Amino acid sequence: MNSSDGACKRAALAYLGFHGTPTAEMCAMVDDALREARSVARFRAVGEVFDVPPPAFLCEPYASFLAGCSACALVAMTLGVEIDRRIRALSVCDPARAVVLDACASALVEAEGDAWEARFGAERTYRFCPGYGGSDVKDNLAIFAALRPERIGMQLLDSGLMVPQKSMAGIVGIGKRKERRCGDCMLKATCTYIKEGTRCFRSENN
């Protein structure tokens, strides 16, 4: 796996609700769970580049997101079912650790996905996933139709949910850089970080 531990750890701590400087005890807990996440996860991804975005992505908010890009890539990625199973087992015998591992796995799939997308060149946007910024989570259907991520063990349920749980599907603009913004997030209305003037992520370039 290619992603850095530092980025994963920061993100995992943020998902767990740690604000400010974590204690040594918390750090040890996350380090340990991150180690386990890396050993259990089997990151797999598929992607395809399109000169013209597929029809579902010609409308807003995708059009604005992709403005200025020369092409785009649809991507889908997952950590596989093994980590779901492990989190589930821990939820029975050690729920506290289950929560930490769950956060680490979420951080890991993001970080691995970012690292994997380097193949689309340095001039690219972050991964915009259906559900962000007013887009419809049902647009995942179009990504599944184009990429058939079933072959890497992903499935889109009728509810719009993806399984395994640590899975993502999205669109990456190629030809310009664009960082994550809180304004695009589906949780912006209720986010406690925004209220505090901070954010949950740390973009790759700062």
Place this chain on the structure above:
Amino acid sequence: MLPLGKQLIVFDGGFGSELALRGLEGLPEELNITHPEEVRAIHRAYAAAGADVITANSFGLNRIKYKGKYAIADLARAAVENARAAGKEVFFDVGPTGALLKPFGTLSFEEAYEAYAEIARLTSDMVGGYIVETFSDLYELKACVLALKEHSDKPVYATATFDGTARTLTGSSPEIVAQLLEGLGVDALGVNCSLGPKEMAPVVDRLLAATSLPVIVQPNRGLPTLKEGKTYYDLSEEDFTAAMRAFVEKGVAVVGGCCGTTPAFIRRLAAWKGQKVPARRVEQVTAVCSSTRRTVIENVVVCGERLNPTGKKALKAALAAGDYAYLAAQALRQQDAGADLLDLNVGIPMIDEPAVMKNAVLAVQEYSELPLQIDSSDPAAIEAGVRAYNGIPLINSVNGEEDVLCRILPIAKKYGAVVLGLTMDKNGVPRTAEARAAIAARIIARAADFGIPRHRVMIDTLVLTASAEQPLVKETVKALTLVRGMGVKTALGVSNVSFGLPARPRLNQTFLTMAMEHGLNMPILDPLDEAMTGTVKAYAVLAGTDVGAQQYIAAYRDAAPAAKEAPPQEEDLYGCVRRGLKREARAAAERELAQREPLAVVNEVLVKALGEVGEGYEQGKLFLPQLIASAEAAKEAFAVVGEHLPKRAADKGTVVLATVHGDVHDIGKNIVKVVAESHEFKVADLGKDVPKEAVVEAVLRLRPLAVGLSALMTTTVKSMEETVRALRAAGCEAKIFVGGAVLNAEIARSIGADHYTANAPEFVKTLETLL
């Protein structure tokens, strides 16, 4: 009839890539009706290239995957007719549903089974056989092969797809796939898709070593390369053929191609047609497996005995109440303690044993990866468990009685299970080792009559108590040696030997050592009993099977002499709860009880400590894992204190919790459960993806104080709303709480809920106001 296993058989190659070449788009299955001539042209091209078998264009044709406008029956008939036009043997192509099975997805084993049963019913009369291919989930593969075998007598060839680490997408090894397929009675098995022939070589080698059945290999045309964002296969015909040649020389019996291969590739393979398939020597081992873990019964392996209700009050109660989470937790404890497989027995009076066995198998395999031993005296319960099992289990048990053999052995045969035989019959347990060995021989012979080879039989020579039958202890042990001499592995329920005598652990350990030295392979014991598992580990060193004592050293490296250990600082109960020290909480509660009244322990220590933790969490000083750990510690303490309290005057009441239908995120709901339980609410956890009918049923039955519904996604809030409406319509009097990432008080109101709570402490605080 194809000369399967005798002469090399050649299948056709890639179909999707050929369709693309002809500019045909859309669902390949529908092209059978919309463009039959083009489909036939591809089949004819493969036939002309020399393929012995033509695969119908039906890969995605099952009712779960195909949602188009045509009837499945019509598409199936058209697919077969098109394939027949090539004038060769036609196999129906059966692919995965594309849906993940429970517990990771939402498709049930039975739904997958039904989809394939439908295919078999529609096509069995039309085709020469089935090629089941590109499966990546062992459980779905089992559903498919079972359905085909139960609805058709045509040959079934089956292949799975593996990644570069030689595992399927759901984590099964080539050995596990081979054992499952061979056990289910397919005609040939192998590997296809995902990899090119070069990358596939390690998988092919392992399949050839693991099965005596004919092996199929259908690779892609190398690994795809991405050019300008598009996928290309560009391995040359020469390189493909060279790699395939090596497989054929090693004993592969059926070859063909998958994605990217063309008639030109098949023409090269067809040049070897009719060649004799080289004989292979396959070492037969006794093994059981789950979907991700295989336990080979050799030297000494430990079978955990804790999932057997005999003499276990808590397990009996859990089974009677349908509390399968308790079983899962027991399974995980044994797994963590190092067990190699787990006995599962659900036999208590007054239950529907087959139904409970099935649910227990589903619950345990969801959480634990250890292979199972399905233990029952009821053949229907055995079959229910074995059928639902995602793997190859051990069946416990048969004995020398003919009617028992006749009822159980067909189940073992059908599902490929290993069967444990007890050396007793209608006359009871024979007194001599020789007479027990004679029963063992009879069981082995009868198994063979039913088509179960010797390596799928194990024998238990039966332990009698030393207190009642002292001279017979040596007979049990001697019988082990006799049975091992017949080439089968052995098992014993070790701790029975000491029944009725004092200091039982000493007797158990000594007997275990005697038995292992005489050929015991599988003691059935409590893996949490460190003295017993330690004896197994020590024996492995002394018997030379733990080479270099590596495992022993790894287990005991840190074991310090007890006297030198500094006495640990003892935390008081308040501190245990505040710091989330689950393990220390019980002892701390006992100490606290020595000093105060039980009720004072609850009110002055536990409630206060939990209050401090909850406040700290809401103020952002403490975080989620700490909150949960504290709740866990408090639960442990409550269990101890509760025993000293008079029957609680006021039960705080029941809470029904569920993640709504369509949503499988349950971590938030699980946190609420732990925290609510730590505040002494009784929680009925319905799980995730729960249909509204099930919520209504539970609420009407349990008459709870409150119902808590969880949803994580905007899309499943709708399902939450429907559940709320159904509850209201059914006259639910309980307060309805909702929670989850995308909810807030406003949404909660709009969907008709009574309360929205943002987190677990708030949930509990609001609950308390209802009392």
